[in-house]
Amino acid sequence: MFHAEINRTLTAAVNLMNTAEGLHSAKPSPDEITSIESLRKFVAAQDPELKWPSSGLGRSQVDGIIELRDTLREIWSAAPIAGGRPVEQINELLDGVSTKLVRTDETSTTPEYRAAPIPVSGQLVDVVTAAVGDALKFLLVNDETSRMRTCRGDDCDAAIIDLTRNRSKLFCDFGNCANRAHVRAYRARQAALREAGKQALKESETGDKLAKPSAAEKAAELDEPTSESGVAAKQFRSAMRDELMDQRDTKGGKKKKKKKNKK
Ligand SMILES: [Zn+2]
Missing domain, CATH: 1.10.3300.10 (Jann2411-like domain)
Known part of the structure; x- marks a missing residue:
């Protein structure tokens, strides 16, 4: 060097x-x-x-x-x-x-x-x-x-x-200082991963219990959305409903036409 x-x-x-x-x-x-x-x-x-x-x-x-x-x-x-x-x-x-x-x-x-x-x-x-x-x-x-x-x-x-x-x-x-350190670091990483996994599982379990709304709360939220995403969801639902209605009308019309042709 x-x-x-x-x-x-x-x-x-x-x-x-x-x-x-x-x-x-x-x-x-x-x-x-x-x-x-x-x-x-x-x-x-x-x-x-x-x-x-x-x-x-x-x-x-x-x-x-x-x-x-x-x-x-x-x-x-x-x-x-x-x-x-x-x-x-x-x-x-x-x-x-x-x-x-x-x-x-x-x-x-x-x-x-x-x-x-x-x-x-x-x-x-x-x-x-x-x-x-x-x-x-x-x-x-x-x-x-x-x-x-x-x-x-x-x-x-x-x-x-x-x-x-x-x-x-x-x-x-x-001796084998480098090797011992690598083994130790590997084990520490594995232990940290296991611990993080356990923690995430625990959080998802308790999180579900805490965050799960009652059926009445869900219904109220659907009807009178308070959150931004709730408002967006309501708009989307009504848009979908309108579209479905249109499709139904068109199909009905076609059917009628076909029936007419057969006659
Ligand atoms: Zn050493």
Whole structure:
């Protein structure tokens, strides 16, 4: 959707947020970053093009990444971002981060450049903070923070990033959130239809009882119509009566003529 670098950074940011303890597609998910080893495992599982360092990690890096994860979650849950605290938080992530120009595509014949973040140090927390801060800045500057979402599935708090052109991603990829939501929506529609049917039936029954006029009322209405439709009906009835009378006369005349011819 965006530059490849922004896409992979946002994807990795979502992966990082989803390592926190929570519910993924109705299943409890434990905290996945609790040790240096688990942090190394997480980094190794991300896109190698990110070039996030996985060596020389210590406890301070684990704590720093967990803190960053909490901040990211806070910013993410405030999306779409209109201002206030989330913007301050993004600025804090970018504190001390400068930029340099890099080619977006090394193989392209026409060079295109973008401003890539320079972290304050080569340590994992600083590298990730600079990359993620830069990606969030990109979303904010381009008014695309509504793409920062939480899965719409029931019992699911997974963070998602919508990188689709038509902004259609609403569910995570952990389980069957999309499918569960469709089944639920289908059942809700069926229940609503059944309920509407019952209600309509009830209304027609009680409506009949309430609205049914007595025979005397009907006769009175026919004779002295009070409503517009009643007046129209009376006019129609008398018009029909006149027509019938005319027809009868004509037929009678014809019959008489025929009889005359036979004689
Ligand atoms: Zn989900």
